[in-house]
Amino acid sequence: MRSGVTSGETREGKLMDRFDRHILNILQKEGRITNLDLADRVGLSPTATGERVKRMTREGLITGFSAKIDPAKVSRGLLVFVEVALERTTADIFDSFESAVCRAPEVMECHMIAGRSDYLLKARVQHMSAYRRFLSEVLLSLPGIRETHTYAVMQEVKSDNLLPI
Known part of the structure; x- marks a missing residue:
């Protein structure tokens, strides 16, 4: 296992690393965050961050975004x-x-x-x-x-x- 990879698998069997986990944690709390701000917070380029979000959506880890309503x-x-x-x-x-x-x-x-x-x-x-x-x-x-x-x-x-x- 390469450095920075933690245990945990996606639906397609690929390992989730610390960046994927960080992205998921942020998106759960702040679904409307811009890709630029998300990239800055996780320490990746906007392109790499956007590709990770697309991959996790395609794999079914991210199933959608919604607004919380009172x-x-x-x-x-x-x-x-x-x-x-x-x-x-x-x-x-x-x-x-x-x-x-x-x-x-x-x-x-x-x-x-x-x-x-x-x-x-x-x-x-x-x-x-x-x-x-x-x-x-x-x-x-x-x-x-x-x-x-x-x-x-x-x-x-x-x-x-x-x-x-």
């Missing part, structure tokens, strides 16, 4: 987590449920989980009465649901999507 200012101030248990756990029920959840704009995340429930949903709505409508008109109309358990968030203590790299 949920309350766009009428999505209530955050809820919902455990969903299905009537049956068959491939057709999983597929139907997942397809329907992907069409619900209130659902921000959906995870198949192990345990007493089959899925854990993260959803944002305006307020509790909006959640009640969402529960009855959207969630409970999804295919194959046996029961749900809702957890309304009283306070967000930590909310970020930064991965340790």
Whole structure:
């Protein structure tokens, strides 16, 4: 292994070095940073930095860029987590449920989980009465649901999507 290379592989099996890791750490926090500023901070030329960002995007390490929006200012101030248990756990029920959840704009995340429930949903709505409508008109109309358990968030203590790299 050459000097400066740390352990870690990309999806295509190529090693990530300290520059790749530094670039990823900066981009997670400052997605709008210019290539010139990014290059200056990591200590590479703008051309080399731009090529690394393009390569990591092509390899799927970087999956996109987005803006963080204050949920309350766009009428999505209530955050809820919902455990969903299905009537049956068959491939057709999983597929139907997942397809329907992907069409619900209130659902921000959906995870198949192990345990007493089959899925854990993260959803944002305006307020509790909006959640009640969402529960009855959207969630409970999804295919194959046996029961749900809702957890309304009283306070967000930590909310970020930064991965340790």
